[in-house]
Amino acid sequence: MLTHASTYRSWVEVDLDHFASNLAEIKRLLGNQTDILQTVKADAYGHGAIEISHAALRAGARMLGVANADEGVQLRISGIEAPIVILGPSTLPEIPDIIKYHLTPSVSDTGFANALESQLARVPRTSAIHVEVDTGMGRGGTMHSELLDLIEHIQTLPHIQLEGLFSHYASSEMQTFYNHQQWQLFSALLAELHKRGINIPLKHMENSGAILNYPELKLEMARPGIMTYGIYPSEETRAKAVLKPVMSFKTTIVLLKEFPQGYGIGYNRTYVTRDKTNVATIPVGYGDGYPFILSNTGEALIRGIRAPIIGRVSMDMCTLDVTHIPDCAVGDEVVLLGKQGNEYISANEIAGKARTISYEILCALGKRAPRVFLHKGKTDAVEPRLRRIYLPGEEKSIGRIDSIIRHCFQARARSEELGNAIYYEMFETLFGKKNRQLELRSCFRYDIAIAPLPKSDEQRNYNDSYFKLKTHVEYKKTIRRNLFMIGCASDQAQLAALIEDEHCEYRWILGGGEDIISERDFTVETMRIDGEPIPIIETKKTHRGYEIWCGSNQLQSKMNQEVKIELDILTMKAKQNRTFPVYLLYPTRGLEINFVYEDAHLKNVRVESFFSGRNPQAIITAKKDRSINIRISGTEWIFPTSGVIFFWDI
Secondary structure (H helix, E strand, C coil): CCCCCCCCCEEEEEEHHHHHHHHHHHHHHHCCCCEEEEECHHHHHCCCHHHHHHHHHHCCCCEEEECCHHHHHHHHHCCCCCCEEEEEECCHHHHHHHHHCCCEEEECCHHHHHHHHHHHHHCCCCEEEEEEEECCCCCCCEEHHHHHHHHHHHCCCCCEEEEEEECCCCCCCCCCHHHHHHHHHHHHHHHHHHHCCCCCCEEEEECHHHHHHCCCCCCCEECCCHHHHCCCCCHHHHHHCCCCCCEEEEEECCEEEEECCCCEECHHHCEECCCCEEEEEECCCHHHCCCHHHCCCCEEEECCEEEEECCCCCCCCEEEECCCCCCCCCCCEEEEEEEECCEEECHHHHHHHHCCCHHHHHHHCCCCCCEEEEECCEEEEEECCCCCCCCCCHHHHHHHHHHHHHHHHHHHHCCHHHHHHHHHHHHHHHHCCCCCCCCCEEEEEEEEEEEECCCCCCHHHHHHHEEEEEEEEEEEEECCCCEEEEEEECCHHHHHHHHHCCCEEEEEECCCCCCCCCCCCEEEEEEEECCEECCEEEEEEECCEEEEEEECHHHHHHCCCEEEEEEEEEEEEECCCCEEEEECCCCEEEEEEEEECHHHCCEEEEEEEECCCCCCCCEEEEECCCEEEEEEEEEEEECCCCEEEEEEEC
């Protein structure tokens, strides 16, 4: 029997295999045409939002649902890149985090929509939103009578993309006529939107109860919650799915004593022994989320046998009558929620005795205990204690982590000065001077073709001073915006400014003393993402040089997903500069560079490489007077500031 009694006073076990099994059962019930928005609000109903989110995405969930922006930020800074929808009404103070962390807010009124549009326009970028409509829940969402006006207004806001529309059943755990009324009202609204030519890609209304009770009422997406954690919404739904409980709450016996007849147990002597009684003390109380109302009512499992709680549940301890379990000992595992032997205590059982609902029990139990995540019967991970109580802001969290890293470098180098130098060099290399999100690229390919300018080109006598340069760049990366900039600088200061702009996908320095750069000097022929052309929406001259901005609202569906980006650029290169450098600005896995020069008649072309990484073995293949090819395996990471320099004779 798996036990952590020798390691922890009390602990919560979360079985990720059971969670995946429940999600598979839900997918079976929904069919292939309905996507899943996994609800992970309230720390995934007490199960651990970060680990459950990862497990849900591995099991095929498309999106995650949280209650507020703070919950979304927690997932983002932990590495979750999937779309995150805020299911509760979003507030004005949340807008900066919504934009910064690419969260999808729910919108219920024009005031919030206008405020979001205003702040998006300043960035600039677009944001997907989901509109909530109240069809009878009487809680969040715009009134159904005001929905059409709200949506028509939202469609006038250029930086907001209406991705979803949703509502919430008031009593889906039961089969009632009221649920059908809500569905009919929502369906009527959808029909009216369709009549007006308004198509919203994602509609969702099904929660756990509706998935089980109304399988015929399907939309593009469903929002399972409690049932993914192995809890049936009601007794009438129990026969409609095979679910496995995900959470167990366990502790240990820390003290055993024998009391005579007539001895008072606990505060206010609410229990007095009737006979000689063996009493076990466990280190769990209402401070751990175990309800006070279970005093003299609750039960626990010891050696597969139920033991009643006697006396009051105090803040940090409970007492159990173990007279009928003669072999129990200090250190024995005690199960307050979950299975032991042939006995099982469910969240619904605890909720019934506590006169509450299973949701509250799951969210509260074990909040001071570490969580132990199980996968294939073994410990997969252990979550630190107190995370549910103390969730630091991103800046504090990152600042604390950065401080630890910096002090580690100091200790390893045995020099504060050297440790700081290593730390700051590393961070500026990886993140830039701004503390922005780390950007990773893979399958990087860079094709450079250098040739004379056409004889017919007489623009400013460029023929004698410049080569024509055609480049093709492609790579894979996770995109977090749908607006991109390609820039051309005339000096190093402008180039540095372009590098610092997180929108800049590609930058070039023309050189040659040209102060004014225009389209004739630098042309973006195509930009493609996953093979689809991305239109140029603006070109402009700024203090940073010449900028080409590309973007499309259609990219919203690809947010926080890995895509393939391709750029074809036509520009020039000054002949007086007989070098061509290629620098990698981001951590990159896998690389190919092709330098084709046969049309330019360059002489004695050589290459010097300076790749850094764990094992970046570059394979260099040269075809004399024609081209040079450089390859690094797709399994190898190459660090920023790596690259090559091609150089030649006149």
